[in-house]
Amino acid sequence: MSDPTLLVLSSLAEGDKHGYAMMQDIETFAGIRLGPGTLYGAITRLEEHGWIRPSGTKNRRQPYTITPSGRQHLQQELATLQQIVKTGLSRVKHA
């Protein structure tokens, strides 16, 4: 799971965060250090889709929150990934 949009959604599913906090959280739970361009590319796409939105007052360190449609999208994507992981693991075992 290295799609930056899924990593950002997974990070925000825990609670609101600004860019740097997301970067650190993603590095902690996924072991992937997103570059600033990749992170903000993902944030831009997610906001365009309406899956995240800025929270609180406008700030230099702007926090973001996941929207209900974003949470639903994340659940669908994770379910697909879970199915892939399950199938992949069982095939590796029997190979």
Added chain:
Amino acid sequence: VKGVAQLLIRLYPAGWRARYGEEFEALLEDSSAGWPAVLDLLKGAIKMQFSVPSFPKLALMLSITGLLIGLVVSSLLKPIYVSEAVVYLEGNVPGSVRPVVEYLNAVGAGSLKSNLTLGHHSRPSSESLSGGAGQRAAGGCYRRDAEEGPSNPH
């Protein structure tokens, strides 16, 4: 490196910078911006530029694509036409002419083959261009697959 990273923010589209520029700068201040981050910024800027629709960008992109396709097609096609030319120099051939002939033969070695030969006339010709030392050119252009030699001189 941080200075370079902050300069690279200017490569992002103006509309995007108006929306995200301030918080993006704050992120660069907080994070350790090394060379991988600079490369990531550059990649992000290019992607962002192409994700924003704009007629000049579209025109540029299509021009570059057309140019690349043209280059690939022309390099794949076999040469169709062969041109040949013979230049006769009358009188003493100046030594300075020989390098020119060699150069012309060298540049003609690409898709349009040219053979330029240096010849001599022992006697003055009626086709001479001038009295003392004249020159005459003969040659032609023909399809490589159709004929063995020039038959339709231009």
